[in-house]
Amino acid sequence: MITVPEQRLSPNFTLHELIRSETAARRGIDNTPAQEIIENLRHLAAFLQLVKALLGGGAILISSAFRCLLLNVAAGGAQKPLSYHTQGLAADFTCPSFGTPYEVARALAASDLPYDKVIYEFGDWVHVQIAKPGEIPRRETYTIFSAAEGYLPGIREHRRAA
Numbered sequence: 001m002i003t004v005p006e007q008r009l010s011p012n013f014t015l016h017e018l019i020r021s022e023t024a025a026r027r028g029i030d031n032t033p034a035q036e037i038i039e040n041l042r043h044l045a046a047f048l049q050l051v052k053a054l055l056g057g058g059a060i061l062i063s064s065a066f067r068c069l070l071l072n073v074a075a076g077g078a079q080k081p082l083s084y085h086t087q088g089l090a091a092d093f094t095c096p097s098f099g100t101p102y103e104v105a106r107a108l109a110a111s112d113l114p115y116d117k118v119i120y121e122f123g124d125w126v127h128v129q130i131a132k133p134g135e136i137p138r139r140e141t142y143t144i145f146s147a148a149e150g151y152l153p154g155i156r157e158h159r160r161a162a
Helices: 015-019 022-027 035-054 069-074 101-110
Strands: 008-010 061-064 090-094 117-121 125-129 140-144 151-153
Touching: 008 015, 008 035, 015 035, 022 069, 035 090, 035 101, 035 125, 101 117, 101 125, 101 140
Parallel strands: 117 140
Antiparallel strands: 061 090, 090 125, 117 125, 140 151
């Protein structure tokens, strides 16, 4: 396991919070990242600092960031190491002091931040990923309401059942 769980990656984000997982704890999955992943997490933490500033400085509540491949599969993610989560380049989060996940996703999409993708997911959280080192951010935006419907382009308001 990580020997320094409170290792600070940026002024407001620690390694511990970017690798913490209730699913991993419940299932006994070791979610310790390799050193090259920790470097990616440093870049992600620096980007999350920009997100925090954009959203007025409120708390960014990370529900998931780095996931080893086994954890990613357990969480319902990609079964191949293609997920940005498995590379330490993505985070799922909310920022309640700013607004709803929809409002957060809209603010990110409208910003000039160098994100690779922003996805408003299931009406409950925002997925943000940064480009791989050396790549140009694509600044793509998507919404997903259900697995059956899939990813829709743009940030779309969540439709609640009547």
